[in-house]
Amino acid sequence: MTATAAAPSLVQSVDWLAIAPPTLTAAVALAVLVADLFVPAARKQLLGWTSVAGLAVSLLLLVPLRAGDRSTFCLTADTQLRACSYTADQFTLVIQFLVLAGALVTALLSLADTRDRLPAGEYWFLLLSSAAGAALMPASRDLATLVVALEVASLPAFALVGLRRGDRMSSESALKFFLSSVTATAVTLLGVSFVYAATGTLHLTEIAQRLGDVPDQLQTLAQAGVALTLVGFAFKTAAVPFHFWVPDTYVGAPLPVAAYLSVVGKAVGFTGLILVTVVAFPSYADVWGPALAVLAALTMTVGNVAALRQVSTRAWSAVRLLAWSSVAQAGYLLVPIAAAAYSSDDQIGATVAYALMYAAVNLGAFAVVAVVARTRPEARIADFRGLYAASPAAALALGFFLLNLAGLPPGIIGLFAKVTVFSTAVDAGLGWLAVIMGVNVVIALYYYLRWTALLFRAPETAPGSAPEGEPRTLGAGVPAPITLAVALTAVAGVVLSGYPEFALRFAANSLF
Numbered sequence: 001m002t003a004t005a006a007a008p009s010l011v012q013s014v015d016w017l018a019i020a021p022p023t024l025t026a027a028v029a030l031a032v033l034v035a036d037l038f039v040p041a042a043r044k045q046l047l048g049w050t051s052v053a054g055l056a057v058s059l060l061l062l063v064p065l066r067a068g069d070r071s072t073f074c075l076t077a078d079t080q081l082r083a084c085s086y087t088a089d090q091f092t093l094v095i096q097f098l099v100l101a102g103a104l105v106t107a108l109l110s111l112a113d114t115r116d117r118l119p120a121g122e123y124w125f126l127l128l129s130s131a132a133g134a135a136l137m138p139a140s141r142d143l144a145t146l147v148v149a150l151e152v153a154s155l156p157a158f159a160l161v162g163l164r165r166g167d168r169m170s171s172e173s174a175l176k177f178f179l180s181s182v183t184a185t186a187v188t189l190l191g192v193s194f195v196y197a198a199t200g201t202l203h204l205t206e207i208a209q210r211l212g213d214v215p216d217q218l219q220t221l222a223q224a225g226v227a228l229t230l231v232g233f234a235f236k237t238a239a240v241p242f243h244f245w246v247p248d249t250y251v252g253a254p255l256p257v258a259a260y261l262s263v264v265g266k267a268v269g270f271t272g273l274i275l276v277t278v279v280a281f282p283s284y285a286d287v288w289g290p291a292l293a294v295l296a297a298l299t300m301t302v303g304n305v306a307a308l309r310q311v312s313t314r315a316w317s318a319v320r321l322l323a324w325s326s327v328a329q330a331g332y333l334l335v336p337i338a339a340a341a342y343s344s345d346d347q348i349g350a351t352v353a354y355a356l357m358y359a360a361v362n363l364g365a366f367a368v369v370a371v372v373a374r375t376r377p378e379a380r381i382a383d384f385r386g387l388y389a390a391s392p393a394a395a396l397a398l399g400f401f402l403l404n405l406a407g408l409p410p411g412i413i414g415l416f417a418k419v420t421v422f423s424t425a426v427d428a429g430l431g432w433l434a435v436i437m438g439v440n441v442v443i444a445l446y447y448y449l450r451w452t453a454l455l456f457r458a459p460e461t462a463p464g465s466a467p468e469g470e471p472r473t474l475g476a477g478v479p480a481p482i483t484l485a486v487a488l489t490a491v492a493g494v495v496l497s498g499y500p501e502f503a504l505r506f507a508a509n510s511l512f
Contacts, residue, residue, distance in 0.1 A: 036121025173252020289341025
């Protein structure tokens, strides 16, 4: 009787507050899907505003978790052992804020399209479902939850890309995205199964403890598992050479979806990569450190060179440039993760700080492109010539976003974020990677400044040089939600530039 009383309970307690942000997002997604059956077509916009409200409340639910000291679904009652499947620590909260805020801005950009171009019920369900999976990702502390979160975030994204019915380019882009992501998932699952077979556990912290004591006969299996898992997440981050799906997917997707993929989709991949490298595989740092350093160098170089070669008169060249730019930015985001293999886990904070800056300004750039695309549907870079004369607010906002991405004043946060990432490479002894990063920053300056200068040039008036009609001002003909999205991202960029310590403090403190 005494032994029975002392036996640990197999029923796990659930900390509902800790899991509230992704849970509420998923619940609103289901509510919107059911409500779509009963809401008349004339009132479908209610579904959109319900989704916006749900994302806003999910963001507010992060406030009571700000201490970052909650865990749930644990193997034991002692959460200090950290053998938990869900942990709401500082890293989790920062990434959840990025994901939910990015989804909220995407929702604002999408309200106009769901009124007349996209099926509202399906769109909002898919967007919220993907956001719920993305919000679950940083809290996942075992490989099973990590893979489930990855797929919940990814599977709805395939459908979002191809949701424009009858659009051949959209369908083709969705197919490319689907095939590449399914391949990445298969590779990841194979790697996870190998790691589980070698260690006998799925919890990340326990894997870290057991990988160093794997029997000799299982060493090859463990090494293959680590390598395959890293390759799978490299696909998700769009690291070279696993980047080929990015430009075509962004062009074929609705603009709000392209913006979502560039920020939230990228956050999902980098979150998974950080968790498996720093938390689960620290004993293999001598393997994944050099590999990620090489991937970072290749990714930033290929992305910047491809962006540099974009022809301004080509259809969708603005979206293509932002797509290749996002590939290059992924290279910068990889640098602190690689540096963590040579120094300490604190380097991961630089990736988080850079991701916050990138999320705000890249979403803002896509928002302004969405404004111009309402009158210039091909969204060519040449269509932005003279934007300041037609819409000063839009031109100033886009110029500010591009300067942040380039790392030039007045985009102070962009400059500081790049310097922070550069410092992690130097501190880790990766001088060669710091040099390559410096060269790529110079390359990127050219195409960012070229686009920025075009905004303030005199409008082209020669016949046949540009489509007729000027871009409208933000106050005339542009839906209020899109204006709000531009304003929110601009304010975020200005606040971060005025008080960069809001983001950069993460670069100086451990998030785990």
